Amino acid sequence: MTPLVAVAHGSRDPRSAASVAGLLDVVRSRAPGLDVRGAFLDLSAPLLVDVLAGLHGEGHRRVVVAPLLLGRAFHARVDLPALLASVDLPGLSVSVADVLGPSPLLEAAALRRLADVGVTPGDPSVGVVLAATGSSHAPANARVHEVARGWSRRHGWAVAAAFASATTPDVRTAIADLRARGARRIAVASWFLAPGLLPDRVAAEARAAVPDVRIAPPLGNAVEVADLVLERYSTAGADRPRVRT
Known part of the structure; x- marks a missing residue:
């Protein structure tokens, strides 16, 4: 299956990268067999350009980049396209999924976090x-x-x-x-x-x-967010993963 590269903004706060890693663990558990990689636009490692280069070096020629961004603000409209435009990896086709919001799944995750408190x-x-x-x-x-x-x-x-x-x-x-x-x-x-x-x-x-x-705590590794990442991956033109229920 086409690898999924989930890209977050990045932060100097180590809790942020740890939270993203926890979310991607849930994504993997929901779609066993899917190659899921984490990446960041800035401030945290690994950077998106390095992850794409690694996949290219492994022989992949198609990837889906799924932004872990809740809305279509500056990072989605400017930062991410600029980074992808700077990538020079011959033969690599990159499809970009939509941002996470708006979505009923995000709302469900936020409501469940409220219920948790x-x-x-x-x-x-x-x-x-x-x-x-x-x-x-x-x-x-x-x-x-x-x-x-x-x-x-x-x-x-x-x-x-x-x-x-x-x-x-x-x-x-x-x-x-x-x-x-x-x-x-x-x-x-x-x-x-x-x-x-x-x-x-x-x-x-x-x-x-x-x-x-x-x-309420941030959305983090809520299963609704994990399922939304997979939904965005699928609608970006990738093979639809079999989601574990």
Whole structure:
């Protein structure tokens, strides 16, 4: 089968690479026999260009690169295409899968992470902050707001999007908005794939505003995310792997 190269952004925080490795272990367990490689755009090893060169050296002439990115922001629109354009490996065909979001599978993973910290749908006294990275690309931020509005309609909570960087509202502003809408308890849902500086910033700001806030962990190795990676791989034109149920 065509190898799958799952590429994340990379981070100086070692927890991030460890979280990506854990996710790819789940991907492998869901599709036994599929050659799954991990790679990074920057800051962590191995770098994407090195993984592609290694596959080329092993004799592979076709690969699928699946971005482990939740939205179509700068890294997906600029960084990844620029890196791939710089690769000079004769005969190697690289198909690029779509980013992970938006997807009902991502939402299911985020909701399950909330349930892991005791926050379940149906309690109107709860206000949920849907916390994401934030981008200078407005459509990427709009996707997070769309998810928040959908949760408000479907799950009985007041939900507000918040961002750790690049745009507003921040976490404190989102919490104030939820309280104004009648929320008596606050929870934070994670729209982050892995731990790192920005999820830590979100958690610190939330705890400063609400000491007893419930904070869901990043999506990490959630099985829904693993299945979504395989779905993106398949729709990129690769052979459909047999997924273990």
